[in-house]
Amino acid sequence: MSRGFHAEEVINRPTDQVWQTLTDLQGAGRWMGPVEAIDVVGGGALEQGARLAFKARGGEHHSTVTAFEPGRRLEMTSTQSGVTAVYDYRLQPATGGTRVTLDAACTATGWIRLIHPLINYMMKRIDGNQITALKDVIESTR
DSSP states (O other): OEEEEEEEEEESSOHHHHHHHHTOGGGGGGTSTTEEEEEETTSOOSOTTOEEEEEETTEEEEEEEEEEETTTEEEEEEEETTEEEEEEEEEEEETTEEEEEEEEEEEEOGGGGGGHHHHHHHHHHHHTTHHHHHHHHHHTOO
C-alpha cells in the first residue's frame, strides 16, 4: 500500500465532540469534499465490519469500516476498479483540544498500476483538505 497523503490538525474542541462530528454520517457532506451523505448499508450501527454507501456528486461508492475504536479511530477501506483505498482517521487528546490525523493510502492492480501516481495525486487533491474542513466545521459550531 503506498501512502497517498497525510493530514493533521489540532481542533480546539474536546475529543468526544470531534468524534461525534467525524462519525455523523449524514453531516459528512459539510467537511468531506464531494460527499453528500453516507449511509450504513442495511441500517444498523457504525461499527467495524459495517458497509457504507457514500453518495457523492457523480455517483455512489461503497466502503467497509475496517477499524473502529470509539473516540479514537475510524478506518474505511474501499475497492473499486482495481484500486483499494484506505482512509485512517485517528484522534488523540492534545494541548488545546484534539489532534486529528488522516492517513490515506492506496494500491492498484492490473493495468491501473500504470496510473497509480495519478491516483495518489487525485486522492490528495480531492480529500487532502478534509481535516482542515472538519476543523472549520467543528470550531464554527458552538
